[in-house]
Structure formats: C-alpha cells, structure tokens
Amino acid sequence: MNAVSDISNNCCMKKQLQLLVKLSLVVAGILFFTGCFKDSCLKTYTIYRPVYKSLSEVRANMKSFTPENIRQTGKLFTKGNYIFISEPEKGIHVIDNSNPSNPKNISFIAVPGNEDLAVRGNYLYADSYSDMVVFDISNPSRISATKFLNNVFTDRNSYYYYGGSTNPDSIRVVVDYIAKDTTTSCDIYNSWYGCASCPVTLGFALSTAASKNNGNGTGGSMARFALLNSYLYTVGYNTLASFDVTDASTPSIKNTINLSGSIETIYPFRDKLFLGSTSGMFVYDVSSPSSPVLAGSLSHVRSCDPIIADGDFAYVTLRDGTRCGGYTNQLDILNVTNINSPLLVSSYKMTNPHGLAKDGNWLFICDGKDGLRIYDNSLPTNITEIKQIKGMETYDVIASGGNVLVVATDGLYQFNYSDIKNIQQVSKLPVGK
Numbered sequence: 001m002n003a004v005s006d007i008s009n010n011c012c013m014k015k016q017l018q019l020l021v022k023l024s025l026v027v028a029g030i031l032f033f034t035g036c037f038k039d040s041c042l043k044t045y046t047i048y049r050p051v052y053k054s055l056s057e058v059r060a061n062m063k064s065f066t067p068e069n070i071r072q073t074g075k076l077f078t079k080g081n082y083i084f085i086s087e088p089e090k091g092i093h094v095i096d097n098s099n100p101s102n103p104k105n106i107s108f109i110a111v112p113g114n115e116d117l118a119v120r121g122n123y124l125y126a127d128s129y130s131d132m133v134v135f136d137i138s139n140p141s142r143i144s145a146t147k148f149l150n151n152v153f154t155d156r157n158s159y160y161y162y163g164g165s166t167n168p169d170s171i172r173v174v175v176d177y178i179a180k181d182t183t184t185s186c187d188i189y190n191s192w193y194g195c196a197s198c199p200v201t202l203g204f205a206l207s208t209a210a211s212k213n214n215g216n217g218t219g220g221s222m223a224r225f226a227l228l229n230s231y232l233y234t235v236g237y238n239t240l241a242s243f244d245v246t247d248a249s250t251p252s253i254k255n256t257i258n259l260s261g262s263i264e265t266i267y268p269f270r271d272k273l274f275l276g277s278t279s280g281m282f283v284y285d286v287s288s289p290s291s292p293v294l295a296g297s298l299s300h301v302r303s304c305d306p307i308i309a310d311g312d313f314a315y316v317t318l319r320d321g322t323r324c325g326g327y328t329n330q331l332d333i334l335n336v337t338n339i340n341s342p343l344l345v346s347s348y349k350m351t352n353p354h355g356l357a358k359d360g361n362w363l364f365i366c367d368g369k370d371g372l373r374i375y376d377n378s379l380p381t382n383i384t385e386i387k388q389i390k391g392m393e394t395y396d397v398i399a400s401g402g403n404v405l406v407v408a409t410d411g412l413y414q415f416n417y418s419d420i421k422n423i424q425q426v427s428k429l430p431v432g433k
Helices: 002-040 055-060 158-163 186-192
Strands: 042-054 076-079 082-087 091-096 104-110 117-120 123-128 131-136 144-149 172-185 225-228 231-235 239-244 252-258 263-269 272-277 280-285 293-299 307-310 313-318 330-335 343-349 356-359 362-366 372-376 384-389 394-400 403-408 411-416 424-430
Touching: 042 055, 055 172, 076 117, 076 394, 076 403, 082 117, 117 225, 225 263, 231 263, 239 263, 263 307, 272 307, 307 356, 313 356, 356 394, 362 394, 362 403
Parallel strands: none
Antiparallel strands: 042 172, 076 082, 082 091, 091 104, 117 123, 123 131, 131 144, 225 231, 231 239, 239 252, 263 272, 272 280, 280 293, 307 313, 313 330, 330 343, 356 362, 362 372, 372 384, 394 403, 403 411, 411 424
C-alpha cells in the first residue's frame, strides 16, 4: 500500500508541476507579448511646425502683392466693382469684377490670422488674430496698411496673452506652418495630443441677404463684421464691439459688451443688429450707435445659424456637422414685427444649409453639398423652391441686381438671375487658379 501511495503521490506531483510549468509559460508569454505590443506601438501623423516672425515684421508686410491662387475660400465682401475674399488665416484676395463674365484676380493682401473683413469708402477693415488692421484700398492694386488697433478682438489674443509683451518687436506671430510626416511611440503621441504649449500642431487640429449701407460695401451672411451707417460692429465668441468709423481711415473702439457666448454671425438691418448664436437669435437695438441694447431673442436647438432680415421677417439657417453641435438642418422663418418677441412662423428641411441672401422676392440659400437653392419668397409663410443649382458645395452668397455671387469650396461662382426661370452661370473663378 505504501508503494502504491508513493507512486500515486509522485504522479500527482508531476501533474501539478506540469500544470505549473504550463501556467508559467502562458503568463510569461502574455507578459512578453504585452511588452512587445507596448514597444512596437507606433503612430504616424503630420505635424505642423510653426514659422514665426516678429509682429513688426508681419505688419511691415501687410500690403498687397501680386495675385496668388485662391487655395481656400472664406468670407466674402463686395464694394463697387471689387470683390474681396478672405483666405482663412492667410489674407485677402482682391478681384476686379468690372466684367462678371471674366473676373480678374488682381492682388493679394497678406494678413496672417485673418477671418473677417468689411469695407467703408476707400478703407478695408480686417482682423489679424486679435488686432484690427486698416488698409487704404483707394488703389486696389497697391494696398497698404495705415493703422493698427491692438488687441481689440480679445478672444483671439494668443500672442499677446502667451507672450506677455506688448512690444511689436518682441511679439512672435505664426505666419506659416512647415508640414512633416512623423512616426513616434504611442506614449509620446499621447503626450502631445491636446498639448496647447507644445511647439507643434497635429495635422488633424488644423482646419479652420446682403447688408447694404450708406457708402459701405456689402457683406455675406456668414460675417462677423457688420457696417451700419457710420459704425462697424464685430462679434467674438462672447462679445459685441462697436467702432466709430465716421472717419473711415481712423476707426475708434467705443464699446464692448459681454454676451452669453457662442456667437456665430452678425447681420445689420435698419437700426437693428441680428446676432446668430449656437442656441438662438439675438436682436440688438442700435438707435444709440455706440451702445447696443438687447431688444429681443428667440431660442432654438443647438446649431450654427447665420441670419438675414428683410422687412417684417428674419431668415435663419440651422445646420449640423460643426463645432456648434446639434443635428438640425433647416430654414426657419421668423416674424419680427414685434422685435421684442420674435415668432417662428415656418420651417423647411434642408441638407446642410450655410449662408443665405435675399433680393426682392427671391431667397437664395447655400445648402452645402446640395448646391444653391432659390425660392419664391412672395409669401414668407409658404415659400416655394423654383430652382436648385447642383455641382458645387456652397458656403456663402450675395445677391443684388440680377447677379448672385456664390462662394463654394472649389471657387467663386457668378450667376445671372435677371430671368429667374432661366438662371445662367456667368463665370467661375476656381480654387487653385
């Protein structure tokens, strides 16, 4: 019995030992492969290393140069026979539109950090990061900067804020980026992700009805600058600023009002400013030009929303797929007869609407990848679509006197709508040419 017991015990010990060895090998394998996976975790991406110049150098180069190809379309403004198109963060293209069937790109104004613009008389106002720059455009082929207003757009004051200096000789401004494909470990990649102070920018982080006034130019509905009589109004994320431009060459800031935030666009009509935000429309009374006063508002679902107004009605487009959030794509028409209490009267489904414009009874809407839609607006509570022009991804529009300008991702289009039943494309100034 003892011999049998010993044999049995030995067998059990051998099995336990074999099992222990197997478990040890499994654990070791897991640890080995885990270490391999960690060591071999690599990510390849494009980084953009910023190119800096001093603010003094940048300002010395804020003037017109020979025309450049339009690489990206942005905000739109017209004055007389000239069209001004912002190329986001780069500058402004000047187009001679004396002959709409053959527009000519005549010069490029270098304005790093530019997003918006407006024109009064012979002067163009543009933002350059947090500064306002005044340009003399009396000779559109030889434009020069004549005045700088420091740090008036405080929600974009990155180089003042981080640099800690107000001396333009020592302030560094990003004027370009050098792209380079880079492969690194996951740990380093994750440490750079979202790092605001790192000296590189990850590639995926880079993207970015006409208003008619006395002697002023005409802006699109996506604008954050608006001229009304002798005042220029600008909106930031949570501010509304008033500039006296009675002397067009020398604007002076008069007032800045703090708002609730998420302001997207501004549109002037009569003595009112219509502000579009991610959460609704706000109407400000500017009977006292330097001191806008909230007159009314209307909330909507979270969305981006450019606005135009005409008579007793305001028109708002809501869209999704942006940093504004929301999932709504529609046109809302509001009765603003009682400005203190705007009333939603009708809504129309859209694909992804952006800018809009109105001329008489015709309503023009940029519906993103679904092109330009034209509506008969004789009865605002029941508009009728009369034409859809496809084949372009539209952004903003200005319509006046039978000619409609349409900014699209692939260029600037012009159409003649003097015969609304037979709208004809007049020209296209393409991106990249």
